[in-house]
Amino acid sequence: MKRRSLGELTAIIIAVLFVLLMLVVPLISVLTNALSKGLDFFVKAISTSHVISALGLTIGTMIVTVLITGVFGVGAAYCIGKFQFKGKSILTTLIDIPFTVSPVIAGLALIMTFGRMGWLHPYIEAINNYFNLDIRIVFAVPGVILATVFVTFPFIYREIIPVLFSQGKDEEEAAAMMGASGWTIFRRITFPAIK
Structure with missing residues (x-):
């Protein structure tokens, strides 16, 4: 397996952090807030x-x-x-x-x-x-x-x-x-x- 240079590792880490902060964390936040009062409340709200x-x-x-x-x-x-x-x-x-x-x-x-x-x-x-x-x-x-x-x-x-x-x-x-x-x-x- 090829060893990655420090620059490559830094770029990969920055890209992963960016995706986590800009996509994954907000999505988890939305799902958590949507389901915070329970699944029944969520189903009633979207109905x-x-x-x-x-x-x-x-x-x-x-x-x-x-x-x-x-x-x-x-x-x-x-x-x-x-x-x-x-x-x-x-x-x-x-x-x-x-x-x-x-x-x-x-x-x-x-x-x-x-x-x-x-x-x-x-x-x-x-x-x-x-x-x-x-x-x-x-x-x-x-x-x-x-x-x-x-x-x-x-x-x-x-x-x-x-x-x-x-x-x-x-x-x-x-x-x-x-x-x-x-x-x-x-x-x-x-x-x-x-x-």
């Missing part, structure tokens, strides 16, 4: 209508977000991974913005766009008044979905891009030369590799 509603919102948001990010993430990764076009680097930069922007700033941007003082609010109100609707984005389910999509979209894209690059274009070009349509090539060659 309230507010908790069930919050869980329903979470699950619904997750399903809609997975569908949106799946479709658009695969589409964006496919375009960037398989085609050369002007603005490709701008598109990849825009997709990576959630990695560089704080979630607090992203939330502020959503409020400044869709909130009561946002620049789209007059248009949303005009639609509401014309069609007698009550469309709300911020502090409503659409805002939750938008924020979740904003944060998770780059992860889908980042997982698919390496697969597309490693797959290459040989099979797709061969299928195109044999007369396959673009949709057939995507459905039969590209998408199975992405799955």
